[in-house]
Structure formats: C-alpha cells, structure tokens
Amino acid sequence: MKVLGIDPGSHRMGYAVLEKESSRIHVRTYGTIEVPPGTKSPINLIAIRRQLEAILDEFHPDLACVEDLFFAKNRTTAAKVYESRGVVLLTLGEHNIPFVEPTASQIKKGTTGSGVADKKEIKTALKLLLGLAELTGHDDSWDAMASAYVGFAMSSSVGL
Template identity: 65%
Template sequence: MRIIGIDPGSHRAGYAVLEKNSSRIRILTYGTVEAPSGTQSPDNLLILRKGLREVLEEYKPTIASVEEMFFAKNKKTASRVFESRGVLLITLAEKNIQILEPTVSQIKKGTTGSGTADKKQIRHALKLLLNIEPLKGHDDSWDAVAAAYVGLSMSSSPLLKIKR
C-alpha cells in the first residue's frame, strides 16, 4: 500500500509518500512543492498542482492523507491556504485517489499519543516509529510524513471500508 501525506500551504505544500508492506513502513520520498514567494494566484496554484501531479505520476499512491485545516486568526491567509488545498484535493480526485482528512489533533495523537504535542515531539516520535534520521528541508515535509503515517492507521479502519 502506498499513501501520500500532504501538508497544504498557499505557496508551499509538503508531501511524503510512504509504503507499507506487512508491518514495515518506509518513506519512499518526501519534500515540498513550492511556488516562488510573491507568485500571484492562480499561478501559485498551477505550480502546486503541477508539482503534485509529478509526484503522483512517479509514485502512484492509492490513498492520500491531507491535513484538515483550521484557522482562527488571519482570514486572508486562511483563504489562500484553502484555495491551494482545494486545488490539491481536486488533483487527487482526478487521479481517483481516496482522500482521508485527519485533523491536526488526530495527527498529533496518532504519532505521539497526545493531541497537544508540539512539532519537536512529533519529529521525535516519527524518528522512533519509522526508524529514520532527521529529514532535510522544510517543516512541511515532517508534517506530511506525520499525515501519511496517521493516514495509514486510518486506512485500516473498518469504517473506511464501508465508505468506499
């Protein structure tokens, strides 16, 4: 089973593709798709879409775990992130990839056991769970690995099989 985890942003989206064989989970690739700072909409959205398509074509995941977004403060930032999230979701849907949408607290709890864990605790937990060295690049990559890891757990739920 291959799953892609995605951490959406307005100009950068973290991604990670994990593969599970029996009980072994390994990271096949991770990174970020980025539009240069200052790129206006919809050009930034086209760049994110193109980058995601390239990852999907190469690794062919069957499930995606896209972090659910929650913003309470800056509505302008939230609007831009929701735009890119929508583009990423539709790109996945076009490839007929089943989409899971864990919340931030589900991702925290699924990796560390605590729904209030911070980024440092999540990184430490992922290093132990996946037996990996620290990842290079942006935090978005770690967030995408965490989303994919939790998505793997969610994908084995009997409730998910009912929805299919």
C-alpha cells in the first residue's frame, strides 16, 4: 500500500510517498512542490496541480493524507492556502484517490506520541520510525512524510 502525504501551502507544498510492504514502511520519494513567490492565482494553482499530477502518475498512491488546516490569525494567508488545498483535493478526486484529513496535532501525536511536538521532534521521530540516516530539504516535506505515516493508521477509515 502506498500513501501520499501532503502538507498544503500556496507556493510551497510538501509531499511524501511512503509504501508499506509486510510490516515495513519505506520512503519512495519526498520533497516540495514549489511555485515562485509572488506568482498570482490561478497560475500558482495550475503549477501546483501539474506537479501533483506528475507525482500521482509516477507513484500511483492508494491513499492520500492531506493535513487539515487551522488558521487563527492571518485570513489572507489562510485563503491562499485553502485555495491550493482545494486544488489538491480536486486533483485527488479526479484520480479516484481516497483521502483522509488529520489535524496537525493528530499527525504530531501519530509520529512522536505528543500532539504538541515541534519540527525537530518530528524530524527525529521520522528518522527513527523509517530507519533514515538523514532528512534533507524543507520541513514542509518532513511534515508531509509525517502525514503519510499517519495515513497508514487512518487507512481503515476509508476502507483500505
């Protein structure tokens, strides 16, 4: 079973594909979908969609795990991230990929045991859980990897 994890963003979106074989989980790929800062909608949304479709076409995930969003203060940022998240969900739907939507605290708890873990704790936990010597790149991709990891536990909620 392959799970695609997504950490939504309007110009930088983390992604990771994990695959479970027997009882072992392997990292197939991870990174960030990036659009140059200042790129206006809908150009940024089209770029995100195209890059996401390339990932879907290459890895054919069975499930996606897209972090649910919570913004308390900056409505402008929230609106832009929700736009890109909508493109992600639409693209998943068009590819018939079921998805789950854990909260940030569920993802943190599912990887570290604590719902209030920080980025460093998540990175350390992922390295241990997945047997990785190092994690490189942006923390958005590590958040996506943590989301994908939690997706395995949530897969039964969508009948997988």
